[in-house]
Amino acid sequence: MSYQKLFDTTISDKTVKAWRDSGKKAVGYVCCHVPEEIFYAADVLPVRLRATGCVDSSDAEAWMSSFSCSFSRSVLQYLLNGTYQLDGLVQTDGCMMAARILDNWEHISNKKSEEQFLHQIGAPRITDEYTIEYYKSELKEFADALGEFSGTKVTDEGLKAAVAKTNEMRSLIAKVYELRRAENPVVTGAEVLSITLAECDTSVDEYIEMLKEFLADAENRKPVEPRVRLMVIGSALDNPDYIQVIEEKGGIVVADDLCFASRAFGGQIEVDDKDVLGSIAKYYLSRHTCPRSLDNRPAMHHEILSKCKEYGVQGVIYQKMQNCECWGGESYYLEPDLRSIGIPMMQLEREEHMANAGQLSIRAEAFIEMLEEK
Amino acid sequence: MANEKKKLEFAEGEKINLIDLTCRQVDSIYQHMLSKNKPELMWMFDIQKFQWEEVRDAHRNGKKLVAFGGPVPVELIRAFDCVPFFLDTISTRIASQEELCGRFIDETEKYAPASMCGIDKAQLGCILKGELGVQVDAFVHATVPCDSARIAYPIMERVFNCPCFTFDCPFRHDDKGYRYLAGQFDRFVAFMEELTGLKWDAERYEVFKGLMEESNRAYSALIKIAELRKKKPCPLPGRTLVLNELVACMSGTEACTMMLETQLSMGEMLADMGMSASKCPEERYRVCLMQNMLWSDTGILDWMEKTYGAVTVMDGYGYQDGILYEDLDNWENIKYIGAKKMLHTPMIHGATGPAEYWIRIIDKMYDDYDVNVSIFMGHVGCKHTWASGKIVTDMIQEKYGIPTLYVDVDAIDPRYKSTEELQAQIAEYMESVVGATKF
Ligand code: SF4
Ligand code: SF4
Numbered sequence: 001m002s003y004q005k006l007f008d009t010t011i012s013d014k015t016v017k018a019w020r021d022s023g024k025k026a027v028g029y030v031c032c033h034v035p036e037e038i039f040y041a042a043d044v045l046p047v048r049l050r051a052t053g054c055v056d057s058s059d060a061e062a063w064m065s066s067f068s069c070s071f072s073r074s075v076l077q078y079l080l081n082g083t084y085q086l087d088g089l090v091q092t093d094g095c096m097m098a099a100r101i102l103d104n105w106e107h108i109s110n111k112k113s114e115e116q117f118l119h120q121i122g123a124p125r126i127t128d129e130y131t132i133e134y135y136k137s138e139l140k141e142f143a144d145a146l147g148e149f150s151g152t153k154v155t156d157e158g159l160k161a162a163v164a165k166t167n168e169m170r171s172l173i174a175k176v177y178e179l180r181r182a183e184n185p186v187v188t189g190a191e192v193l194s195i196t197l198a199e200c201d202t203s204v205d206e207y208i209e210m211l212k213e214f215l216a217d218a219e220n221r222k223p224v225e226p227r228v229r230l231m232v233i234g235s236a237l238d239n240p241d242y243i244q245v246i247e248e249k250g251g252i253v254v255a256d257d258l259c260f261a262s263r264a265f266g267g268q269i270e271v272d273d274k275d276v277l278g279s280i281a282k283y284y285l286s287r288h289t290c291p292r293s294l295d296n297r298p299a300m301h302h303e304i305l306s307k308c309k310e311y312g313v314q315g316v317i318y319q320k321m322q323n324c325e326c327w328g329g330e331s332y333y334l335e336p337d338l339r340s341i342g343i344p345m346m347q348l349e350r351e352e353h354m355a356n357a358g359q360l361s362i363r364a365e366a367f368i369e370m371l372e373e374k
Numbered sequence: 375m376a377n378e379k380k381k382l383e384f385a386e387g388e389k390i391n392l393i394d395l396t397c398r399q400v401d402s403i404y405q406h407m408l409s410k411n412k413p414e415l416m417w418m419f420d421i422q423k424f425q426w427e428e429v430r431d432a433h434r435n436g437k438k439l440v441a442f443g444g445p446v447p448v449e450l451i452r453a454f455d456c457v458p459f460f461l462d463t464i465s466t467r468i469a470s471q472e473e474l475c476g477r478f479i480d481e482t483e484k485y486a487p488a489s490m491c492g493i494d495k496a497q498l499g500c501i502l503k504g505e506l507g508v509q510v511d512a513f514v515h516a517t518v519p520c521d522s523a524r525i526a527y528p529i530m531e532r533v534f535n536c537p538c539f540t541f542d543c544p545f546r547h548d549d550k551g552y553r554y555l556a557g558q559f560d561r562f563v564a565f566m567e568e569l570t571g572l573k574w575d576a577e578r579y580e581v582f583k584g585l586m587e588e589s590n591r592a593y594s595a596l597i598k599i600a601e602l603r604k605k606k607p608c609p610l611p612g613r614t615l616v617l618n619e620l621v622a623c624m625s626g627t628e629a630c631t632m633m634l635e636t637q638l639s640m641g642e643m644l645a646d647m648g649m650s651a652s653k654c655p656e657e658r659y660r661v662c663l664m665q666n667m668l669w670s671d672t673g674i675l676d677w678m679e680k681t682y683g684a685v686t687v688m689d690g691y692g693y694q695d696g697i698l699y700e701d702l703d704n705w706e707n708i709k710y711i712g713a714k715k716m717l718h719t720p721m722i723h724g725a726t727g728p729a730e731y732w733i734r735i736i737d738k739m740y741d742d743y744d745v746n747v748s749i750f751m752g753h754v755g756c757k758h759t760w761a762s763g764k765i766v767t768d769m770i771q772e773k774y775g776i777p778t779l780y781v782d783v784d785a786i787d788p789r790y791k792s793t794e795e796l797q798a799q800i801a802e803y804m805e806s807v808v809g810a811t812k813f
Contacts, residue, residue, distance in 0.1 A: 062764060063761075063764045063765075064760070064761040064764075065752075065757075065760035065761060065763055065764075067489070067752075067754055067757040067760040067761070067782075068757055068760065068761045069757075072761070093545045095521050096520055096521050096757070096758035096761075097521070097757065097758060097761060099545075099728070099758070100729065100758055100761035100762055102728075103728055103729035103730070103761075103762050103765065104729075104761070104762070104764075104765065107729075107765045107768075120545065120546075120728060122544050122545035122546050122551075123545075124517075124542045124544075125517035125524070125542055126517065126540055126542045130557065130558070131542055134544070134554050137550075291524070291525075291528075292521075292524070293517075294515075294517050294524060294527060294528055294540055294542075295528075295540065297528045320487060322487075322489065323487075323489045323757055324487075325487065325489065325490055325491075325520070325521030325522050325524070325525055325757075326521050326524070328486050328487045328489075328490055328521070328522075328525045329485060329486040329487075329490075329525030329526070329528075329529060331485050331486075332485040332486070332502075332529050333529070333532065349487075
């Protein structure tokens with residue numbers, strides 16, 4: 001098997017089609033609080049929806065208005081225009097924008113009398129034993145509904161088998177991230193984002209194989225000699241071209257805090273045999289995917305600072321999607337925190353469709369020059 | 375009401391004390407009304423005076439001041455002899471005062487996106503500038519209503535640097551959701567015990583019971599007012615809807631009950647005479663605001679009444695199911711009802727869960743109030759309601775046959791759109807789509 005698919009950022013329907021052609025179901029999901037393990041245990045292919053490459057979301061805009069964030073709008077556009085051909089959609093209330101994708105899709109598919117598996121999971125916004133228990137009950141409802149839909153009941157054994165695979169995937173991604181620590185890394189930031197995005201529409205088995213092959217081949221790759229080492233944080237970023245524009249100016253993105261990248265793959269699920277679903281709930285609710293929660297900001301900031309140290313980051317780029325409130329307010333505390341360890345932060349606004357690459361390039365160049373002079 | 379269009383001027387570098395300033399403003403309107411000798415109107419001003427002076431004087435009266443955001447059980451805060459201070463009322467209060475509102479919104483926009491909701495931007499800006507003018511002893515907030523609030527609250531927690539409590543509100547508003555929220559009440563009681571040093575004992579529970587009874591009186595009046603507004607013509611003007619929102623922070627106080635009961639009896643009296651206090655000679659159209667009140671320009675409601683006889687009979691923010699406390703000695707039951715009340719608080723009820731909840735409210739409201747003009751005065755900050763706007767307006771078109779006018783407004787920041795611009799947009803719709811003529 002070739003691992004080239006890891007670097008093909010277009011949304012592929014190959015796996016989905018093959019899966020569905022074999023009589024099984026493929027269901028989309030938005031945001032990081034929908035555990036893939038439950039899909040696999042129900043023998044359903046999870047497809048994390050993204051909007052990479054969407055240049056026109058006008059049909060979705062009619063539904064969600066121009067005040068919505070263009071990531072969410074573009075995901076809906078891809079559902080509307082058939083880029084995604086799926087058997088359903090599952091959603092958590094990551095942010096309210098993303099939550100509205102499900103509302104609109106439900107309404108649209110009802111109108112078209114299209115049969116879809118539609119499910120909403122409520123993910124608490126603070127993390128403690130009580131909230132994890134509630135989230136677990138939400139996951140249980142989801143698991144039961146999905147099992148009924150697919151015809152494969154979700155069992156502890158099924159979940160454990162799925163966790164074994166996703167944990168392996170996480171370890172392999174951790175190895176990919178290891179490569180970034182080198183003084184002259186053999187992978188660029190844009191490439192790493194491509195790799196993590198590829199997981200969205202690939203089955204876990206296929207993905208693991210590709211990652212293994214890539215890692216085996218990594219030493220043959222040409223190291224990059226960067227001018228400065230950067231970290232990218234902020235709103236859902238599903239477009240490696242964005243990072244590439246920055247890297248073309250001589251910086252290399254060696255770390256990130258993105259929900260389509262490191263945040264989606266952090267840590268490992270520790271399975272308690274007596275409470276398998278509870279272990280999954282604990283993992284998903286405890287990891288800090290984004291500032292959707294109310295009690296995770298200091299911890300998130302602390303992790304960003306630690307990553308800066310770990311990866312030798314010299315500057316942080318905080319990109320915010322217009323109308324994305326979820327990632328809207330981190331600068332007030334994060335900027336001074338970063339400054340206290342000597343790391344400048346640059347803030348950029350962006351839209352899903354990268355229409356302002358020229359401006360990004362100018363800002364990135366100025367930032368890189370400023371960092372070099374430090 | 376928050377619609378004085380007076381210009382305020384601040385010297386360079388001048389520090390404001392917002393609460394003092396507000397108390398002075400409210401008092402001057404109060405004295406002015408007193409001098410006009412119109413005792414029948416004083417109920418509208420009594421409540422505002424009480425509200426702001428209670429916050430200002432909390433410490434002087436030996437009470438702790440508990441700032442809050444989102445839905446919280448205010449009666450429980452009062453039961454611990456504290457004054458609950460709803461931070462959203464800062465924003466709705468200053469909404470029409472361009473200089474003040476701009477001052478705070480601009481401050482927030484230095485750190486947060488301009489697209490954030492004005493309700494949160496205005497209060498956060500005031501806090502960031504250190505111009506609240508009162509020291510907050512605790513901060514209690516929920517994880518709702520929205521992403522804007524979720525930017526603001528964690529920052530406020532750190533700025534206030536005082537004991538904080540968070541209610542995690544579920545996405546679903548059903549039995550399971552109520553139980554989940556109810557399960558957090560005991561922890562909140564323990565928090566209040568620690569904050570105040572007071573025990574949650576039989577004596578305190580009696581105080582709480584009294585507050586629940588008072589709260590029930592207020593909500594009963596509110597339910598009757600909502601019922602009364604269904605009459606044709608609607609006996610009460612659109613403007614009084616703004617006042618009724620105070621119940622969210624004032625329920626449990628006699629002042630709140632009195633304001634609502636007086637309003638109710640006035641409305642009933644007018645209805646008995648077949649009259650209306652609205653500003654038009656004849657009610658021709660019945661309008662429901664689908665989302666928020668337009669605090670930044672409440673005068674638009676008067677203008678619609680005067681110009682077209684279009685009376686705002688209800689608003690999506692203020693429309694509520696009116697849940698009352700029952701079986702007051704049963705704490706387990708009270709927690710459940712309390713949770714239910716929280717999730718049915720205006721704005722929370724329609725804006726925090728699946729779009730389906732909002733659709734249900736609008737559908738019921740259009741049906742109950744026999745609406746014949748549909749205007750979506752959409753607050754730009756409330757992007758998630760915009761993102762379900764088409765689902766709602768499609769339903770209105772299909773079920774009620776009414777085409778909806780979409781107007782983007784900023785419910786808080788008056789700089790967003792001038793009154794003239796807004797009037798022009800509404801006039802065009804009223805005249806060309808509805809076929810209305812001016813009086
Ligand atoms: S930033 Fe958070 S809310 Fe938004 S897509 Fe990512 S995980 Fe979901
Ligand atoms: S109006 Fe909308 S955006 Fe503003 S606080 Fe309320 S729910 Fe949030």
